[in-house]
Amino acid sequence: MNATRWVILCCAYGASLLSTAILGFPTRSVSWQQWGGLALSWAILGVVAGFVVPRFWRMSPRLPIWIAAGLVGALAVSHLQLRVPQMARNDLSLLVPQLEGLATVRGQILNMPTLNRKQNVRFLLAAETVNDRAISGKVYVTVPLLQGTGLVPRQGITIRGILYQPKPAAHPGAFDFQGFLARQGVFSGLKGYSVESLTEAPWGWWQIRSRIIRAQVRWLGSPTGQLVSSIVLGRRAVDLPDDIREAFIQAGLAHVLAASGFHVSLLLGVILVLTRNLAGGTRLWIGMVALSIYVGLTGVQASVMRAVIMGCGALVGLATERKVKPLGLLLLAATLLLLCNPLWIWDLGFQLSFLATLGLMVTTPRIVEKLDWLPPTIATLIAVPLAASLWTLPLLLYVFNTVATYSIPINILTTPLISAISLGGMVSALVALIFPLAGSAIAWLLYYPAQILIAIVQFFTHLPGHSWAVGKIELWQLFLVYGAIFLIWQLKHVRRYWGGILLFCILLIIAPIYYNHLTRVQITVLPTQPLPAIVLEDRGKVSLINSGDEDTVRYTVLPFLRNRGINSLHFAIDPQYDLQQGWSSIFEDLSVKTFFAIPEREKSGIKDTKGAKYQPLKAGQTIKLGSALTLKVMHTSPSVFQLKTQEGQWLLVDWQVPQPQNPNPTIQSVPIAQSEILLWSGETLKPEWLKTIQPKVVITTSEKTVPDPQKQIQLYATERDGSVQWQLGKGFEANIETTDLNNSIL
Known part of the structure; x- marks a missing residue:
């Protein structure tokens, strides 16, 4: 069978896996009937292609090859369905609703524990028993830093803590924690308080990684040492400080902190140079051993495995003195990886690695030709990041809804530094395995290059417009x-x-x-505690009421605004006497025209409003948010707003007792009016309020706030339903739909 036929079969396999997106996979559950229908469609498509394609392609293979391609596609869909993680009958997650209070879980650690943003230790645990009851399944565990220090993979432990069900995305743009864990076959979480080791720490690659990281941090210090180690081993193997990691991500340099094809290519290039005088077979074995060690240090990741397979193919070509076709090798690597794990087709690392490599192969030479007026080295330096960006940018926009504005110039400027740090870090790591102090000395030479790299990243990430929210693309x-x-x-x-x-x-x-x-009129109540953040969109003009704390802004408000493609606010309104700490982050990331706040507090505690005009927030004030929405301040203690829309009137009430300026507010002391929609936060909503306001819809942060809702009232609770959206002409919609966890894995 010639190369063309193999290409058709490989492409059919990959394309059929991608076609599962038609079913909504991997963002929603898919029934077996839908899987079967898609597989049958591919089998039929193969037959149809066998009759149609030869009419337009003179060199087309015959009918049997196209039928085989259709069958390959059908088998690929079935293969993917079989590999989707499923919940076992005795999975730990099924017992979560039955277990109240503390639970004791015994099991074995599956991966290297790392730190999360709250400086807690996190890892996956293969559960064996819960409260001495035999169970199965994996669980996502977080424990305090002191309890988690010293834990390593394959170690047996017992944890006391609280079990919980991971939550899905609560609003558009939110991180789908439930889906993220489900893709790894994890359906429950455990917030641990105490850990007891049952076995000694076994040997593993973690010991070599720790030896390398300690040697590089010894004289480089923090965070420079962790940065060098992360560039060499990938951020999954190193606990890099959050501010450094976020800065690199915002600058468009996230790939620098991930073990990728760049590192494998650099390692392989060094090996080929050092072994240039050896026989081809010897170079092959040395190269394959080195690549295997690198995989052991970084862990099995799709991007690394893609580069390793291609590297092995190149080594075989050198050993046999045969020319290797890069595109064919890339297709072979992708097919082999997807045969091993078809779920990798929806792994972002695999997708970016494949697209970036393809872009470098087919687009870089053409860009270099266009830049023939520049020296070849400089032309290549410009062409490489430009080609990779052209092929990966659409996918990044689809996933993250934002674009790093200065990504290409930053990549061009930092490529020499990154290459030097990567090469020096690899040499330092190799020497550290033999003599740690010598490895530390070599790593120390990278101090100034690493500091310059950090300075460049911080400079660009502090420029205006360093990140631009485009919005969700379909x-x-x-x-x-x-x-x-x-x-x-x-x-x-x-x-x-x-x-x-x-x-x-x-x-x-x-x-x-x-x-x-420019045409949308929408009100979104975000699921934030203790107060809901409210985003009001009125035909291009966007306003925000309440910001919450910094975590609320980082994980809820900003992701939602990016999902909407919002880069500026016309009005930012803070009706609270106690400063909401999240406003500083809002002013840092968004352009705000006018900031309304309580006069007694004004801008105290906010260091820089970035040019936003301050306006006092007073009772009786009317703020025209746009052509369709008007906000009136009814009261400031407690906060009561009246929001008028073209389809009805809202009443926004924050009933916190006691109030700073009104210790004992009553319904008689606060001016209210009948409203179709009541947005309530704070104390329990009393029946007399419902009788006075007579709402048709009530939105609260918790369903416990309305103990006895009337049947004619539609009740939304953001704690249960996620974000609640009202759109002109479409009415209300809750973000979270009740799903059966047994049928929903992603």
């Missing part, structure tokens, strides 16, 4: 953009119009988002 837009990119790559007569096609792709992404932004 799957059909993503496929159309990549379809256009593939047409430019494959068809010469289309390539002549690459500028127009590029403009079409930009408009295809931006136009629908900004059309919705």
Whole structure:
């Protein structure tokens, strides 16, 4: 069978796995009937292609190959379905509703414990018993730092803590914690308080990693030492400080902190240079051993395995003195990985690694040709990040809804530094295995390059507009953009119009988002505690009431605004006497035109409003939020707002007792009016309030706030329902739908 036939079969396998997106996979559960229907569709498509394609492609293979391709596609869909993690009959998660209070779980640690943002230790545990009852399943564990220090993979432990069910995304743009864990076969979580070791720490790759990291941190200090180790081993193996990690992500340098093909290529290049005088077979074995050790140190990751397979293919080509086709090798690597684990088709690391490598292969030479007026070294330095960005940017926009504005210039400027640090870090790591002090001395030479790298990243991330929220793009837009990119790559007569096609792709992404932004009238109540953050969109003008603390802004408010493509606020309103600490982060990330706050507090505690105009918030004040929404301040202690829309009137009440300026508020002391919608936070909502306001819809932070809701009242609780949205002409919608965890794995 010739190469063309193999390419068709491999492409059919990969394309069929991608086609599962039609079913909504991996963001929602899929029934077996849908899986079967998709598999049958591929089998039929293979037969149809066998009759249709030869009419347009003179060199097309015969009918049996196309039938085989259809069968491969059908088998690929079935393979993926079989590999989807399923909950066992005695899975620990099934007992969570029955277990109240503390539970004792015994099991074995599955991965290297690391620190989360709250400086707690996190890891996965293969559970064996709970309260001396035999169970199975994996559980996501967090324990205090002192309890988790010294824990290592494959160690047996007993943990006392509280079991819980991971929560799904509570609002658009939120991190889907439940889905993230479910993709790893984890359906429950455990917040541990005490840990007891049952076995001694076994030997493992973690010991070598720890030896390398200690040697590099010894004289480099923190965070420089962790940064160098992260560049060499990947951030999964190193506890890098949050501020450094976030800065690199915002700058568009997240790939620098991840073990990737760049590191494998650099390692392989050094090995080939050092072994250039040896026989081909010897170079092959040395290279494969080195790559195997690197995989052991970094862990099995899709991006690393892709590069390792391609590296092994290149080594085999050198040993046998045969020419290797890079594109064929990339396709082979992708197919082998997906045969081993078809779920990797939806792994972001795999997708970015494949697209970036493809871009480097097919686009870099063409960009270098266009830059022939520059010295070759500089032209290549510019072409490499530009080519990789062109192929990965649409996917990054689809996943993160934002673009790092200065990503390409930062990558161009930092490539020499990153190469030097990576190479020096690898040498330091190798020497540290033999003589740690010598490894520390070599790592010390990287201090100033690492400091310069950090300074460049911090400089660009503090520039105005360093990150631009584009908004959520749909799957059909993503496929159309990549379809256009593939047409430019494959068809010469289309390539002549690459500028127009590029403009079409930009408009295809931006136009629908900004059309919705300019026409949408929507109110979103975000699931924040103790007060709900409220985002009001009125045909291009956006306002925010309440910010919450810094964690609320980071994990709830900003992700939602990015999902909406919002980069500025017309009005920011803080009705609280106690300063909400999240406003500083809001002013840092968004452009705010006007900031309303209680006069007695004004801007105390906020260091820099970044040019936002301050306005006092007073009772009786009316704020026109746009053409369809008007906000009136009814009272400031407690906070009572009246919000008028074209479809009814809202009453926003924050009933916190006692109030700073009104210790014992009563219904008689606060001006209220009948309203169709009541947004209530604070103390329990009393029946006399419902009788006076007579709402048709009540929105609260907790359903316990309304102990006896009337039947004619529609009740939403953000704690249960996630974010609650009202849109002009469409009514209300809750973000979280009740699902059966047994049927929903992603």
